[in-house]
Structures are given as C-alpha cells and as structure tokens.
Amino acid sequence: MGIITRIAPAVKEKTGRKAGFRLDQDINFSDMGARIGMGYFKTTVRAGKTMEVMKSYTRRVGAKKRGRKAKPTAEEMEKINQMNAERRLRIKINANFGEGDPFITLTYRKGERPGAEAAKKDIGKLIGGLRRKYKKAGAELKWVCVTEYLNKAIHHHLLINRIDGQDVSRWVCMLWKFGRPNFTPLDGSGQYKDLAAYLIKETSKTYRAKDGERKQRYSCSRNLVVPRPKTEIVRRAKKWLPDPRPARGYYIDKDTVYNGIDPFTGREYQRYTMVLLPDGRGKGKCG
Numbered sequence: 553m554g555i556i557t558r559i560a561p562a563v564k565e566k567t568g569r570k571a572g573f574r575l576d577q578d579i580n581f582s583d584m585g586a587r588i589g590m591g592y593f594k595t596t597v598r599a600g601k602t603m604e605v606m607k608s609y610t611r612r613v614g615a616k617k618r619g620r621k622a623k624p625t626a627e628e629m630e631k632i633n634q635m636n637a638e639r640r641l642r643i644k645i646n647a648n649f650g651e652g653d654p655f656i657t658l659t660y661r662k663g664e665r666p667g668a669e670a671a672k673k674d675i676g677k678l679i680g681g682l683r684r685k686y687k688k689a690g691a692e693l694k695w696v697c698v699t700e701y702l703n704k705a706i707h708h709h710l711l712i713n714r715i716d717g718q719d720v721s722r723w724v725c726m727l728w729k730f731g732r733p734n735f736t737p738l739d740g741s742g743q744y745k746d747l748a749a750y751l752i753k754e755t756s757k758t759y760r761a762k763d764g765e766r767k768q769r770y771s772c773s774r775n776l777v778v779p780r781p782k783t784e785i786v787r788r789a790k791k792w793l794p795d796p797r798p799a800r801g802y803y804i805d806k807d808t809v810y811n812g813i814d815p816f817t818g819r820e821y822q823r824y825t826m827v828l829l830p831d832g833r834g835k836g837k838c839g
C-alpha cells in the first residue's frame with residue numbers, strides 16, 4: 553500500500569500555528585527514513601469525533617524546503633506554548649466529553665470571594681462531593697477545571713461528564729454553596745476547539761504570573777482517556793496536497809487547516825482537523 557504504520561510512543565507536543573510537530577525530535581524515525589529515502593510522515597490522533605492530522609518531513613525523509621531556521625523570540629515561544637497547551641486540552645476534551653456534558657461556571661457572591669488557596673480548597677471539595685455521588689450512582693466522574701483570579705473576580709470553570717437518568721446539575725447546585733452556578737451543555741459536534749482555546753486564554757495571565765511556569769494551566773481527573781498518536785510513512789507521494797481531502801465520513805474543519813514552515817527545522821508541514829459527519833462512520837483514509 554506504500555504506507556508503513558506504527559504507534560508512536562508518548563509524543564511531546566511541539567505544534568503551534570507557527571511551529572510544526574518536529575517529528576524528527578519527538579519520534580525516532582532516522583532508521584525508518586534511511587530505508588525509505590522518500591515520502592513524508594503523517595501523524596494522526598483520534599479523539600472522540602475528531603482526527604487531528606500533522607504531515608511533515610524529517611532530515612532523511614522527503615525534500616527540505618528552504619525556510620527560516622532560527623531560534624524563536626520570547627514572544628513567539630509564548631505563542632507556541634499557548635497553542636501547544638490548547639492542542640493538548642482540545643484533544644483531552646474531544647476524547648472524553650460529548651453532547652450534553654455540562655460546562656459550569658462557578659462564581660462567588662460579592663463580599664465572600666476568597667483568595668486563590670481557599671478557592672482551590674472550595675473546588676476540591678466540590679469535585680470530591682461529585683465523585684462520591686457518581687460512585688454511588690455506579691458511574692465514574694471525569695472533569696477538567698480551570699481557576700482564574702488575576703484582574704477579575706475569582707471564579708472556576710468546570711467541565712464534567714453527565715450520567716444518563718441523573719440530574720448532575722442539581723448535585724452541583726447542592727454542593728456549591730458560594731454562589732449560583734451557570735450551566736452550558738456541550739453541543740453534539742464533538743469538536744470543542746473553541747472551548748479549549750477559551751480555557752487556556754482565560755488562565756493565561758495567571759500562568760504568566762510569578763512561578764506560573766511551575767504551575768498547571770488547568771487540572772483534570774486522572775481517568776481521562778489520552779489518545780495515542782499513530783504515525784504513517786507515506787511513500788506513494790513526495791508531497792501532500794495543499795488542500796487536504798477528508799477521510800470517508802468526515803469533513804475538514806477549514807479553520808484548522810495550516811500549511812507552514814517549522815521555524816526549528818526549516819521544513820514544511822501541514823496540520824488540520826477532521827470532524828465526524830452527523831451520519832458518518834469514520835472509515836477510510838484521508839488525503
């Protein structure tokens with residue numbers, strides 16, 4: 553078929569709007585590249601109803617396009633890091649949550665707003681209480697949480713999974729004694745990139761604060777599914793199409809298509825996300 557397939561080991565996130573996957577660093581393909589001598593790598597991550605695709609070259613695979621290869625500035629690195637964080641969170645959300653799962657904003661009554669450490673304990677107690685109620689109902693709680701407090705009233709954003717036949721929103725209202733929770737159910741698209749971007753942006757000021765680099769942008773339950781990337785060496789072509797074709801049963805989210813040059817390697821790369829059609833079955837190969 554002209555394709556060699558393997559599952560990549562835990563791949564570091566090196567992607568961003570102006571930086572590629574850096575497959576030559578993240579995955580050791582040097583021996584494989586020497587054997588095939590041409591083609592390109594395609595890495596796919598299946599997350600729920602989405603498939604994220606990255607195409608790139610390494611030193612020994614495919615042609616190198618002349619491009620800028622220089623150390624990124626501090627501003628560029630900050631943007632790259634933020635895009636990486638968005639991608640990691642987006643994949644986690646897409647892989648673990650879906651239609652009807654509640655996205656909750658938890659605020660405090662004016663005059664009763666705590667400091668950051670006290671607020672951390674408050675959200676911890678809420679999650680602990682929900683975990684016990686889920687267990688009693690025979691289910692397992694999955695969650696993602698961010699807390700923001702710089703230059704705004706302290707508040708939390710919490711995404712949890714729903715349980716069929718149970719009103720989990722009522723449980724939240726019972727357990728959160730500090731204000732009125734606001735609930736927004738996820739839609740059925742399966743593509744929650746805007747939510748992930750919002751959550752990362754929401755905490756960007758706190759993250760950049762003193763000691764922020766040693767803190768997490770968000771917290772999440774340990775039981776979240778973390779999809780593993782699947783990498784193919786495409787030998788049937790030396791170059792990919794600038795306008796990719798979707799796999800059967802999927803459409804391509806046009807806002808995610810990007811063709812660029814990796815500033816670290818000077819090599820071309822392409823990335824995009826495919827989303828399952830409402831009546832799609834997610835079969836076939838993408839172009």
